[in-house]
Amino acid sequence: MIFNEIYSMLAYYLPPKANLIASALATFVLILIVLIATPIILGWVDRKFSARIQSRYGPIYVGKFGLLQNFADVIKLMGKNFVTNQYVDRFSYNLIPILSSALSFLLIALLPFGAPSLTFISLPYNLLFIYILLAFSPLLIIIASWGENNKFAVLGGFRSAAQITTYELALIVTFISIGMVNGSYDIINVIASQSLIWNIIYLPLTAVVFFIGSIAVIERAPFDLPESSQELQAGWRIEYSGLKYGLFMIGDYVKLLAVSILFVSLFLGGWSGAFLPGIIWFWIKTVVALMFLMSLRWSLGRPRIDQLLSIGWKWLLPLSVINLIIVEVMMLI
Amino acid sequence: MEGRGIELNIGPVHPATHGVLKLVADIEGDTVKNAKVEIGFLHRGKEKIAELRYFNSYFPIVDKLDYVGALNWEILWASTVEKAMNLEINDRVKYIRAVMAEIQRIMSHLVYIGSFGQDLGNLTFFIWALRERELLMDIVEEISGGRLAPMYNRVGGVFYDFTDGIADKINTALSKIEEKVKKEYRAMTYENSLFIMRSKGIGIMGQKVIKENGVTGPNMRASGIKRDLRKDEPYLVYDKVDFEIITENDSDVYARFMVRVREILESIKIIRQLLKDMPKGDAKISAPWIMKVPAGYTLVRHEMSKGEGAMFLVTDGGLKPYRLKIRSPSFYSLQALPLVLEGCKVADAFVITASMDPVMGEVDR
Numbered sequence: 001m002i003f004n005e006i007y008s009m010l011a012y013y014l015p016p017k018a019n020l021i022a023s024a025l026a027t028f029v030l031i032l033i034v035l036i037a038t039p040i041i042l043g044w045v046d047r048k049f050s051a052r053i054q055s056r057y058g059p060i061y062v063g064k065f066g067l068l069q070n071f072a073d074v075i076k077l078m079g080k081n082f083v084t085n086q087y088v089d090r091f092s093y094n095l096i097p098i099l100s101s102a103l104s105f106l107l108i109a110l111l112p113f114g115a116p117s118l119t120f121i122s123l124p125y126n127l128l129f130i131y132i133l134l135a136f137s138p139l140l141i142i143i144a145s146w147g148e149n150n151k152f153a154v155l156g157g158f159r160s161a162a163q164i165t166t167y168e169l170a171l172i173v174t175f176i177s178i179g180m181v182n183g184s185y186d187i188i189n190v191i192a193s194q195s196l197i198w199n200i201i202y203l204p205l206t207a208v209v210f211f212i213g214s215i216a217v218i219e220r221a222p223f224d225l226p227e228s229s230q231e232l233q234a235g236w237r238i239e240y241s242g243l244k245y246g247l248f249m250i251g252d253y254v255k256l257l258a259v260s261i262l263f264v265s266l267f268l269g270g271w272s273g274a275f276l277p278g279i280i281w282f283w284i285k286t287v288v289a290l291m292f293l294m295s296l297r298w299s300l301g302r303p304r305i306d307q308l309l310s311i312g313w314k315w316l317l318p319l320s321v322i323n324l325i326i327v328e329v330m331m332l333i
Numbered sequence: 334m335e336g337r338g339i340e341l342n343i344g345p346v347h348p349a350t351h352g353v354l355k356l357v358a359d360i361e362g363d364t365v366k367n368a369k370v371e372i373g374f375l376h377r378g379k380e381k382i383a384e385l386r387y388f389n390s391y392f393p394i395v396d397k398l399d400y401v402g403a404l405n406w407e408i409l410w411a412s413t414v415e416k417a418m419n420l421e422i423n424d425r426v427k428y429i430r431a432v433m434a435e436i437q438r439i440m441s442h443l444v445y446i447g448s449f450g451q452d453l454g455n456l457t458f459f460i461w462a463l464r465e466r467e468l469l470m471d472i473v474e475e476i477s478g479g480r481l482a483p484m485y486n487r488v489g490g491v492f493y494d495f496t497d498g499i500a501d502k503i504n505t506a507l508s509k510i511e512e513k514v515k516k517e518y519r520a521m522t523y524e525n526s527l528f529i530m531r532s533k534g535i536g537i538m539g540q541k542v543i544k545e546n547g548v549t550g551p552n553m554r555a556s557g558i559k560r561d562l563r564k565d566e567p568y569l570v571y572d573k574v575d576f577e578i579i580t581e582n583d584s585d586v587y588a589r590f591m592v593r594v595r596e597i598l599e600s601i602k603i604i605r606q607l608l609k610d611m612p613k614g615d616a617k618i619s620a621p622w623i624m625k626v627p628a629g630y631t632l633v634r635h636e637m638s639k640g641e642g643a644m645f646l647v648t649d650g651g652l653k654p655y656r657l658k659i660r661s662p663s664f665y666s667l668q669a670l671p672l673v674l675e676g677c678k679v680a681d682a683f684v685i686t687a688s689m690d691p692v693m694g695e696v697d698r
Binding site for chain 2: 050053054055056151152155221222224225233298299300301302303304305306307
């Protein structure tokens with residue numbers, strides 16, 4: 001854990017009580033930096049990358065290569081008025097953006113950042129806890145869409161609930177397979193046990209299922225049906241504006257990073273690799289996974305909701321179950 | 334509204350309705366039970382304005398009918414007045430007009446397939462299509478000085494002759510577009526399995542619906558009806574060029590998309606032939622700016638990018654039209670829309686609407 005690292009580093013200079021406070025503060029500042037910088041920088045990468053795909057320049061005016069553009073946008077978002085429709089249910093309307101982004105931040109705090117000690121929270125069964133966090137989001141979305149009192153929002157909310165519930169089933173089966181192959185539900189142990197052979201070689205089907213399922217669960221395009229801006233305008237986010245909408249956006253980018261880190265840790269061996277230090281390997285793999293996720297958004301259209309559900313039920317769930325059975329048989333032998 | 338469904342008001346301010354179209358859909362679950370089309374949000378009384386203006390002063394208004402296919406309408410208005418006056422125009426002008434009409438047709442179809450991609454959730458494709466359209470926009474700008482509303486034609490001719498070396502520029506732009514349509518667009522749309530999954534088999538518009546509602550143009554040809562005014566009643570110089578009428582037989586959204594894609598390639602073929610055969614000489618204008626048109630009734634039909642456009646002009650021998658009736662193809666496509674929308678999924682409703690290619694400036698007039 002990062003806290004322990006800082007504590008042991010400062011132990012030479014400070015008495016224990018002062019050290020406790022100082023390292024807690026330092027961890028807090030680090031968390032803040034990660035939480036604020038990640039979505040902003042990821043947002044810049046996304047904008048620039050999509051711009052190059054679409055033969056545009058993207059942000060160029062604010063800062064070198066437009067690097068400061070997203071900081072400017074966040075400041076602008078904070079200065080905006082809160083426009084609230086008079087018919088919304090204020091309690092759920094105001095609560096959901098905070099809860100939803102808090103969930104995303106909790107998700108990323110559970111993940112390792114390139115080395116066993118670089119985690120903010122370490123739990124023995126953190127893979128299962130991550131699953132719980134992912135499974136929690138349709139509930140929030142339904143509450144938000146119902147509280148908004150808008151037809152488009154309700155349509156988007158139900159779509160979202162159907163989609164996430166479908167794909168979570170496939171996702172839990174992939175987690176179970178990983179737990180069985182690696183003998184642990186702790187991400188750090190999972191990474192340690194694939195130092196020789198990556199999980200993607202044992203579980204190719206599961207890797208595909210996890211990849212597709214995780215895009216659907218975080219509602220990233222091309223599976224962003226609940227908030228499809230062309231049909232439902234913004235789906236369940238239709239009434240949100242200003243910083244509340246910004247919180248959703250920040251949560252989205254954090255989730256995107258979380259999913260790529262998760263994919264790298266579960267299937268691509270995390271920080272295992274030759275020649276280079278582990279942390280560099282980890283971030284190379286994460287950036288590649290991230291870029292792949294982003295390029296999907298800008299090159300594919302979205303399927304229809306019934307098509308999406310039938311992909312989930314008819315293909316992904318059976319595939320992951322088949323892979324689970326294969327793994328079980330292999331372990332028996 | 335009875336039953337368990339909800340009534341969804343889509344538009345007139347909605348990012349996917351292509352202008353100020355309003356759809357009122359009764360939805361049950363995720364299925365559209367029935368839909369109504371409400372139009373008239375962009376009504377500007379263009380037919381009435383015609384009665385107040387000199388014949389040549391009406392061109393700027395014509396430009397705003399179909400704002401992605403302005404030159405087509407300009408040529409139609411010019412031809413209508415010329416026919417009413419029994420005015421013979423220069424051969425070179427005919428060629429120039431045909432080239433401009435085909436360029437405009439390509440531009441209009443590019444907007445169509447781009448916005449169609451956007452309705453499927455693929456913003457990249459929209460921007461790519463606009464990027465290709467920009468090549469032709471530059472050419473129109475160089476020739477006429479305008480981009481979206483060029484105001485290039487006038488009764489008896491065109492304002493400016495082609496600039497020097499424009500033929501080479503057009504050819505370069507066309508070969509670029511041809512390459513993009515054949516390679517990038519293929520990968521992105523018409524051979525992309527996700528695209529096919531979304532567009533095949535939905536929004537089927539049978540020949541009966543088409544004939545009852547007077548749907549024309551690419552929407553009609555996508556249902557296997559072989560009819561194109563450029564071939565059936567050749568105007569300008571279309572009888573001198575060699576091209577095919579593009580038809581598809583599936584009559585679904587995918588077929589309507591494919592007709593447009595193939596028509597772009599066909600238009601490129603036409604422009605190349607026209608540029609090769611273009612007669613030398615100057616494009617003289619053979620009528621004064623303000624003139625009297627003999628009394629009578631005139632009907633002229635042209636093949637627009639969206640279907641058959643027609644103008645029925647009544648003149649009383651004065652300086653201004655007595656009455657003008659415009660037949661806009663999008664209007665008739667929209668009349669068929671509720672029939673096609675019945676029973677489709679909500680997500681498909683937007684795709685089907687986009688596949689009809691409505692331009693509200695032309696529908697509301």
